[in-house]
Amino acid sequence: MDDHATDAATTAFVAHRNLLFTVAYEVLGSAVEAEDVLQETWLRWAKVDMEDVRDQRAYLVRITTRQALNRLRAMRRRKETYIGQWLPEPVLTSPDVAEDVELAEAVSMALMLVLETLSPTxxxxxxLREVFDTDYDEIAAAVGKSPTAVRQIAHRARRHVDARRPLQTVSPRETRAALESFRRAIETNDLHGLMSVLAPEVVLVSDGGGVKPAPPRPIVGADKVGRLIHGGYDKNHGAISATLTVVNGNPALLVRLNGDVDGVMAFRVEGARIIGLYYVRNPEKLSRVESTTTLSRR
Structure with a gap:
């Protein structure tokens, strides 16, 4: 590739980089793996003859999707030996992600956990279809299926996700209010205050990755969840602080113990109470919770 072609390839890749990262992250649930996919995408893109490419965006998304699918299949095998519960890697996001309601829902911890129940394809x-509104022919080229097969897969996947996605949404303001009550309760070690903001059927999923303590299975019920959180922080005998932040386009808490990041709590709120609590403590998944990651659907 000559210098002119290299410049053209670089310009196109940089222009679509945020989109490509978002595609890879949505497919994989891992920012680290998504970055690796982008490196692989660039290496393949740099070898493409630009004169043969009619739609650079579509071509780049196609390469990214193929590389992400390869990685997702490998990750599925690794997850079989993962210690405890596996949660997506949280990323600190800019305000514009929260303002894009569809993108904020798509990258929310709750929905990304639902996506974990789908097959890689x-x-x-x-x-590609629901988040990025990609046409069926382009999806078919990306996943190596016929357009007819892709339509059937899309219908099956949509039905599966719709049956499991959160049924009720609340405003960011209501979510922040619930998180503020939760924050005060854990900082003051107030069990009564903690119980008052947890829904009776609340579910706690915690990911320590075998590095930090975390329940090996989901904990269900306000009494069990409240006492586990209260008891866990009480035993730590350290200074607990929590800062309201925006992770994956949704309000969350960055929790510190004695000034050091202990983890990120993402939430699902219904009726002013917390019904889902997702606590990522695995240090290997916390590299992107203090600096902003740009996500984009364009």
Whole structure:
């Protein structure tokens, strides 16, 4: 590739980089793996003859999706030996992600956990169609299926996700109010205050990755969840602080113990109470919670 072609390839890649990262992250649930996919995408893109490319965006999304699918299949095998519960890697996001309601829902911890229940191909098809509004012919080229097959996969995946996605949404203001009550309760070690903001059927999923303590299975019920959180922080005998932040386009808490980041709590709120609590403590998944990651659907 000559210098002119290299410049053209670089310009196109940089112009679409945020989109490509978002595609890879949505498919994989891992920012680290998504970055690796982008490196692989660039290496393949740099070898392409630009004169043969009619739609640079579509071509780049196609390469990214293929690389992400390869990685997702490998990750599925690794997750079989993962210690405890696996949660997506949280990323600190800019305000514009929260303002894009569809994108904020798509990258929310709750929905990304639902996507984990799809097969790799179903997940890629769902993400490209539902999140990025990619046409069926382009999806077919990306996943190596016929357009007819892709339509069937998309329908099946949509039905699967719709049956499991959160049924009720609340405003960011209501979510922040619930998180503020939760924050005060854990900082003051107030069990009564903690119980008052937890829904009776609340579910806690915690990911320590075998590095930090975390329940090996989801904990269900306000009494169990409240006492586990209260007891856990009480035993730590350290200074607990929590800062309201925006992770994956949704309000969350960055929790510190004695000034050091202990983890990120993402939430699902219904009726002014917390019904889902997702606590990522695995240090390997906390590299992007203090600096902003740009996500984009364009």
């Amino acid at each position: 179903e997940r890629a098809v769902f993400v």
